[in-house]
Amino acid sequence: MSETKSKIFSSEEYDQVVQYMMGGLSRYRENIIVPRNMGPVTIKTNEEKMVEGFFESCFFKSGMSCVLGYGLGAAIGLFSASVNPTITGQDAKQQTAKEVFKDLKVSTLSYAKNFALIGLMFSAVECTIETHRGKSDWRNGTYAGGVTGGLLGLRAGLKAGIFGAVGFAAFSTAIDYYMRGH
Numbered sequence: 001m002s003e004t005k006s007k008i009f010s011s012e013e014y015d016q017v018v019q020y021m022m023g024g025l026s027r028y029r030e031n032i033i034v035p036r037n038m039g040p041v042t043i044k045t046n047e048e049k050m051v052e053g054f055f056e057s058c059f060f061k062s063g064m065s066c067v068l069g070y071g072l073g074a075a076i077g078l079f080s081a082s083v084n085p086t087i088t089g090q091d092a093k094q095q096t097a098k099e100v101f102k103d104l105k106v107s108t109l110s111y112a113k114n115f116a117l118i119g120l121m122f123s124a125v126e127c128t129i130e131t132h133r134g135k136s137d138w139r140n141g142t143y144a145g146g147v148t149g150g151l152l153g154l155r156a157g158l159k160a161g162i163f164g165a166v167g168f169a170a171f172s173t174a175i176d177y178y179m180r181g182h
Contacts, residue, residue: 058127062120069119070112077111078104122148122172138176145172 044052054060081104095103126144130136146169153164 058124058131061127062124065119065123066116070116072119073112073115074108076115077108080111081107118148118152121151138173138180141172141176142169145169 122144125147126140129143130140133140146165149168150161150165152168154161
């Protein structure tokens with residue numbers, strides 16, 4: 001059996017075939033092969049990998065969560081200010097348009113800043129935890145929810161921090177469970 005192997009390839013030819021099939025180590029480290037269901041297999045360029053790395057970075061994810069949180073908070077604040085009157089009771093009077101717009105602005109900016117802060121904190125903590133753990137599962141969101149809720153609640157005291165941590169962790173777990181389709 002060993003005689004037939006040696007007759008097919010000499011050791012130099014075998015090395016050449018292996019080198020041809022596997023390539024050098026530098027080629028292996030530089031390129032990532034992307035499997036596709038249909039069509040040819042392509043190799044990502046360094047520029048594609050750099051762009052992909054930027055969009056998957058904690059910095060970008062946190063920034064986008066902050067921006068999207070600001071937009072969502074602004075929309076909720078605008079809606080909230082439009083349905084909740086600020087002047088009630090015996091001192092109720094007809095509001096001027098200037099007062100209505102000022103109230104809308106204050107409410108919209110308040111909600112926008114709060115949602116932006118929550119989005120930024122949660123995303124940064126979750127991405128940091130995911131990077132440290134090296135796993136992407138439901139626990140990252142639960143831990144990040146606990147840390148974020150605890151830090152936000154600590155502004156009102158220790159008891160509020162504990163309730164905030166437990167509540168935000170439970171909410172994050174429920175949302176993650178729903179989003180992953182379990």
